[in-house]
Amino acid sequence: MLIQVRDLSKVYQMGAEVVRALDGVSLDVDAGEFLSITGASGSGKSTFMHLLGCLDKPTSGTYHLNDRDVTQMSDKELARIRNREIGFVFQTFNLINRTPAIDNVAVPLVYGRETFTNKKAMDALERVQLGKRAKHKPSEMSGGERQRVAIARAIVNNPKVIFADEPTGNLDTRTGEQIMGIFHDLHKEGTTIILVTHEMSVAAQAKRLIRMVDGVVDTDTPITPSLRNEMLHSGMFGASVLTDSGVSGGTESGVSGVTDSGSTVAAEPGVS
Numbered sequence: 001m002l003i004q005v006r007d008l009s010k011v012y013q014m015g016a017e018v019v020r021a022l023d024g025v026s027l028d029v030d031a032g033e034f035l036s037i038t039g040a041s042g043s044g045k046s047t048f049m050h051l052l053g054c055l056d057k058p059t060s061g062t063y064h065l066n067d068r069d070v071t072q073m074s075d076k077e078l079a080r081i082r083n084r085e086i087g088f089v090f091q092t093f094n095l096i097n098r099t100p101a102i103d104n105v106a107v108p109l110v111y112g113r114e115t116f117t118n119k120k121a122m123d124a125l126e127r128v129q130l131g132k133r134a135k136h137k138p139s140e141m142s143g144g145e146r147q148r149v150a151i152a153r154a155i156v157n158n159p160k161v162i163f164a165d166e167p168t169g170n171l172d173t174r175t176g177e178q179i180m181g182i183f184h185d186l187h188k189e190g191t192t193i194i195l196v197t198h199e200m201s202v203a204a205q206a207k208r209l210i211r212m213v214d215g216v217v218d219t220d221t222p223i224t225p226s227l228r229n230e231m232l233h234s235g236m237f238g239a240s241v242l243t244d245s246g247v248s249g250g251t252e253s254g255v256s257g258v259t260d261s262g263s264t265v266a267a268e269p270g271v272s
């Protein structure tokens with residue numbers, strides 16, 4: 001078992017108010033799986049991804065990654081895990097904009113005090129077909145190219161697992177498809193992929209679907225060909241897995257139950 005999560009919770013105290021961003025999540029993920037996590041805005045997807053990616057610590061519960069209890073680790077050990085075993089891809093790319101792509105990709109190598117950083121960073125850029133753009137700064141690149149640089153940075157240490165939080169959320173559909181193509185290639189090579197998205201056409205491409213509601217896992221199901229079809233054609237979860245009214249509640253767009261309000265698809269800046 002690559003990932004074993006038990007009763008994981010994250011509670012934020014906001015003045016007098018207690019926000020249970022994650023409210024007792026349990027999940028097992030085997031090495032090599034391809035999961036999509038979806039759910040309404042505020043349902044806890046990003047909180048969960050940050051915990052899985054060792055970017056944050058839970059309030060309670062346990063998280064074993066490769067049979068080690070991550071929840072007991074020191075900040076230093078967590079930093080090492082993040083650096084060596086995990087790749088994280090964000091909706092907003094999180095690159096250093098005035099620094100050439102190759103140096104952005106080399107950041108984890110430099111932190112890890114590795115050698116041959118240029119060669120390794122270049123190899124990673126070539127895996128996302130950006131070798132020719134190595135010297136370009138992210139500020140000179142399109143959104144799709146920036147996200148490819150971010151993926152190169154995520155894979156430069158050959159992590160076993162990649163967490164991606166709305167990686168296509170800032171990209172147009174065609175560019176998003178290119179990004180998904182890279183995740184498919186990584187999955188074929190054996191990398192475990194866990195991807196948060198509110199777009200059904202993106203979620204449908206995984207092998208297993210998780211839906212979160214109010215900080216808990218509401219649905220956990222394999223994506224069968226018929227479910228994939230339903231997701232692609234109705235723009236929502238298949239009726240075969242969802243009989244509750246939460247999603248199929250007769251809304252204008254048909255997807256409001258799973259739409260993340262912060263992610264309207266905007267035209268990609270700088271794309272020709």
Ligand SMILES: Nc1ncnc2c1ncn2[C@@H]1O[C@H](COP(=O)(O)OP(=O)(O)O)[C@@H](O)[C@H]1O
Nearest residue numbers: 012014019021040041042043044045046047048
């Ligand atoms: N740093 C924080 N401080 C306080 N509340 C937070 C924080 N991060 C997230 N939350 C709250 O936790 C809930 C889940 O948020 P989030 O995980 O970002 O959801 P999602 O990614 O599904 O939109 C929301 O109610 C959000 O307002």
Ligand SMILES: [Mg+2]
Nearest residue numbers: 045046047165
């Ligand atoms: Mg989020």
